[in-house]
Amino acid sequence: MRSTDLSELAAFDAVARHRNFRRAGEERGVTASAISHAVGNLEARVGIRLLNRTTRSVALTDAGAMLLSQLSPAFGEIGSALDALNQFRDTPFGKVRINAPNSVAPFVFRSVIGPLIAKNPGLQLEIVATDRLVDIVEEGFDAGIRLGESLRDGMTAVKIKPRLRFAVVGSSNYFERHPLPKTPDDLRQHVCIRNIYPSGKPYAWEFSRAGKIIEFETTGSLSLDDHELMVEAALSGVGLAYVWEERARPYIQNGSLVECLASWSAPEDWLYLYYPTRKYLSAGLRAVIDALRV
Secondary structure (H helix, E strand, O other): OOHHHOOOOOHHHHHHHHHHHHHHHHHHOHHHHHHHHHOOOOOOOOHOOEEEEOOOOOOEEEHHHHHHHHHHHHHHHHHHHHHHHHHHHOOOOEEOOOOEEEOOOHHHHHHHHHHHHHEEEEEEEEEEEEEOOOOOOOOOOOOEEEOOOOOOOOOEEEEEEEEEEEEEEEEEEHHHHHHOOOHHHHHHHOEOOOEEEOOOOOOOOOEEEEEEEEEEOOOOOOOEOOHHHHHHHHOOOOEEEEEEEHHHHHHHHHHOOOEEOOHEOOOEEEEEEEOOOOOOHHHHHHHHHEEEEE
């Protein structure tokens, strides 16, 4: 097989997994038009349409689905064979793509990246931080990070540092005008900044007492999906924010923010790095796991 044939098959494999030419190009390090050209050449050579394309979507034909089902294991074996060469190197070599929630990524990686790269100079670490729901397999990530170990079938979870907890905070100026809430029910008398997912769906503030989880549904006029913005809004005196305590800690320590309902805060949550159970665990990903795990 010519090398151009293999590159065309790799381009098709990337598009088929991502269902997107742009993301396939980003994974392959080329333009979307180059990927489209390679797939077009492959289809012309085999004489069969492999993808149905519209301006908004990409879907596999029956022939394309059959080809992908046989290509994916083959490319997995090739990747495993290449990664096996790491045993002849002092440190791992190659790219590792990690997806992590934007709200927790700084706490997970801030003290890890420097030592990890210094110890593994051949490692190419790509971290994509977003709070939107991501299918790590479909979008070409080696692993993802999330709260809790409840995952879909076929995933392996590894407990990592640090443990995190939420805190309710408001500015000292805000509490000059409002009393400190003593129970979650008191929040009904306060202005609360709503937490939402990137999709716009709100999520409840969680509290814990006597082992029971209590959920408070906020109804404030300001809704944000970014914890840094929530902290800034709380600092401005707009209302109370429900954020990672770690993010608010510097402002709590200097008195700009006041934490309340601390005795009601839900227990600290563990973070987990997860990856497909059947996926070959590369030396690079093993190095990342070793740096993060508890």
